[in-house]
Amino acid sequence: MHIDKDLVAASATPLVLAILAEGESYGxxxxxxxxxxxxxxxxxxxxxxxxxxxxxxxxGYVTTEWRxxxxxxxxxxxxxxxxxxxxxADQRRQWETVSRALNDIWRDQGRLxxxxxxx
Amino acid sequence: MESVEPQIAEWRxxxxxxxxxxxxxxxxxxxxxxxxIAELNAVGLAPDEAFLVAVxxxxxxxxxxxxxxxxxxxxxxxxxxxSGDDEPARASGGWLTxxxxxxxxxxxxxxxxxxxxxxxxxxxxxxxNATLFVLPFLAAYFARQRQLDTRQxxxxxxxxxxxxxVVNLYPWGGGSSTEAFGTDSDTxxxxxxxxxxxxxxxxxxxxxxxxxxxxxRRMDFVRFTGEWFIYYVLIALGGGVLMGLTAAILxxxxxxxxxxxxxxxxxxxxxxxxxxxxxxxxxxRVVENMAPVLTMLFTPLFAVMLACAAVVYAVTxxxxxxxxxxxxxxxxxxxxxxxxxxxxxxxxxxxxxxxGWMDGIQLVAVVSALxxxxxxxxxxxxxxxxxxxxxxxxxxxxxxxxxxxxxxxxAWLAARFLRRRGTFHQLERWQTSYLPVFxxxxxxxxxxxxxxxxxx
Numbered sequence: 042m043h044i045d046k047d048l049v050a051a052s053a054t055p056l057v058l059a060i061l062a063e064g065e066s067y068g069x070x071x072x073x074x075x076x077x078x079x080x081x082x083x084x085x086x087x088x089x090x091x092x093x094x095x096x097x098x099x100x101g102y103v104t105t106e107w108r109x110x111x112x113x114x115x116x117x118x119x120x121x122x123x124x125x126x127x128x129x130a131d132q133r134r135q136w137e138t139v140s141r142a143l144n145d146i147w148r149d150q151g152r153l154x155x156x157x158x159x160x
Numbered sequence: 161m162e163s164v165e166p167q168i169a170e171w172r173x174x175x176x177x178x179x180x181x182x183x184x185x186x187x188x189x190x191x192x193x194x195x196x197i198a199e200l201n202a203v204g205l206a207p208d209e210a211f212l213v214a215v216x217x218x219x220x221x222x223x224x225x226x227x228x229x230x231x232x233x234x235x236x237x238x239x240x241x242x243s244g245d246d247e248p249a250r251a252s253g254g255w256l257t258x259x260x261x262x263x264x265x266x267x268x269x270x271x272x273x274x275x276x277x278x279x280x281x282x283x284x285x286x287x288x289n290a291t292l293f294v295l296p297f298l299a300a301y302f303a304r305q306r307q308l309d310t311r312q313x314x315x316x317x318x319x320x321x322x323x324x325x326v327v328n329l330y331p332w333g334g335g336s337s338t339e340a341f342g343t344d345s346d347t348x349x350x351x352x353x354x355x356x357x358x359x360x361x362x363x364x365x366x367x368x369x370x371x372x373x374x375x376x377r378r379m380d381f382v383r384f385t386g387e388w389f390i391y392y393v394l395i396a397l398g399g400g401v402l403m404g405l406t407a408a409i410l411x412x413x414x415x416x417x418x419x420x421x422x423x424x425x426x427x428x429x430x431x432x433x434x435x436x437x438x439x440x441x442x443x444x445r446v447v448e449n450m451a452p453v454l455t456m457l458f459t460p461l462f463a464v465m466l467a468c469a470a471v472v473y474a475v476t477x478x479x480x481x482x483x484x485x486x487x488x489x490x491x492x493x494x495x496x497x498x499x500x501x502x503x504x505x506x507x508x509x510x511x512x513x514x515x516g517w518m519d520g521i522q523l524v525a526v527v528s529a530l531x532x533x534x535x536x537x538x539x540x541x542x543x544x545x546x547x548x549x550x551x552x553x554x555x556x557x558x559x560x561x562x563x564x565x566x567x568x569x570x571a572w573l574a575a576r577f578l579r580r581r582g583t584f585h586q587l588e589r590w591q592t593s594y595l596p597v598f599x600x601x602x603x604x605x606x607x608x609x610x611x612x613x614x615x616x
Contacts, residue, residue: 068188069195086219087196091188092227101583116191117184 055132061121102128164211178225258438265297266427273426288327291356294430296320302366312370319362332615346551347610354605361599378592379506386503391436399428455504463521466528490536494563497529515578523574530567536560551613555605562601566594
């Protein structure tokens with residue numbers, strides 16, 4: 042299934058915030074989580090994650106820290122801030138409203154269709 | 161993974177050379193690339209295959225660089241210099257359009273000068289209206305460049321018409337005060353000072369594509385103002401050298417150089433306003449390299465100077481005895497410092513969200529300015545208590561109050577930012593939200609003060 046580019050872009054922020062709400066993480070791990078969550082359906086251009094993360098940092102939604110894990114390379118970790126949590130809650134309300142509205146109308150239309158086919 | 165190391169290094173160099181991507185970004189991207197390659201290796205891909213797939217997934221470097229540039233600057237002008245294909249680059253429109261508007265301003269000023277037979281006579285209407293012969297051309301230039309619609313053109317033009325009505329219909333009487341700008345009416349002198357400031361904010365409207373709410377665009381305008389100023393000074397210096405040499409050449413030929421200067425100077429100064437704006441727009445990269453260096457140079461110097469002044473005045477107790485001249489000088493100084501801090505803010509490298517030493521120095525400058533401002537205010541309140549309100553004192557008091565609130569807010573947010581309790585974004589927001597206050601005060605000085613004080 043192809044998901045529209047605008048929809049992917051719009052869902053990127055809440056998705057990343059929600060992933061970070063589970064705990065701090067770094068770029069590659071965030072991207073892997075996105076792939077796993079969407080079953081590979083959400084096609085992200087990997088690089089684009091980083092400008093997004095940096096925007097969240099500028100807005101104060103996340104803080105960052107460079108760390109070197111025991112085995113491996115220095116990498117930047119991202120942590121959700123209280124502002125980020127608030128933004129996530131806000132985003133969540135918005136998405137739930139949209140998704141409820143769509144669900145409602147599709148459920149009604151589904152009922153009509155069944156009624157029509159039974160008649 | 162040994163075999164792909166050279167390719168990774170090559171890729172890294174290529175990404176690093178892209179505009180808008182800095183060293184940390186490249187580190188982060190490289191780490192990502194290596195993780196991806198390792199994972200693909202683990203599922204059985206050959207190293208070079210894994211490299212190709214990983215690079216492909218990373219995405220088009222041009223698009224990536226554009227995205228980074230947009231985030232790092234968050235500002236439109238960056239896109240001008242990037243080869244964007246999905247985003248139509250804003251054409252700077254060649255040099256003919258700006259030249260036409262510059263010529264318009266030059267001619268308007270010249271006509272006004274001849275009508276006033278300046279400098280043989282110095283009618284005050286000329287000084288009052290001077291801005292109105294120049295800035296409408298700048299505003300029109302931007303309105304044209306940004307392709308504003310009719311409504312926005314009207315909105316751009318209205319303030320200029322109102323300003324023209326105000327400065328020309330108010331019954332300016334000869335005041336009793338000391339003469340300044342060829343007038344002895346204090347309120348008239350204030351209008352001559354205040355109108356350029358107020359109308360400069362009007363130019364912001366077409367500059368910002370006929371919008372006023374976007375904080376990013378407001379910051380762009382701050383940056384534009386700073387860069388415009390730099391270009392204008394450069395043009396003025398070059399023009400000065402040119403005039404000097406011309407004079408040296410023409411003098412022996414028996415030509416009256418003063419007469420030539422009368423013609424060239426006003427028109428040149430007016431035309432340069434538009435030309436400087438055009439240069440800022442089209443030669444962004446030149447200033448972009450120069451401006452952060454200039455702020456980095458002057459912010460510490462001003463910070464030291466302000467801190468010394470604040471300490472000296474506080475210790476020696478001179479603070480209580482500010483006289484009128486000193487208050488004027490200090491006000492000018494505070495405005496310059498605020499301009500410098502604002503401009504430094506707009507030119508700050510947005511990719512560093514961590515506070516750096518420059519942010520500390522800015523805080524020193526802001527706090528020192530705050531202390532000075534408080535002392536000026538104290539002196540001024542005492543003066544007003546003794547001698548009552550005059551137009552000058554009211555204008556200065558208002559300016560100092562406006563500055564006080566701004567500086568206090570800026571100091572508070574900057575301190576929070578330095579202690580990592582807040583973000584730079586909040587500081588930026590404070591300043592961009594505050595810009596209309598300056599505009600309103602300048603407008604109030606022009607429109608409200610004169611009738612309030614009977615045009616004295």
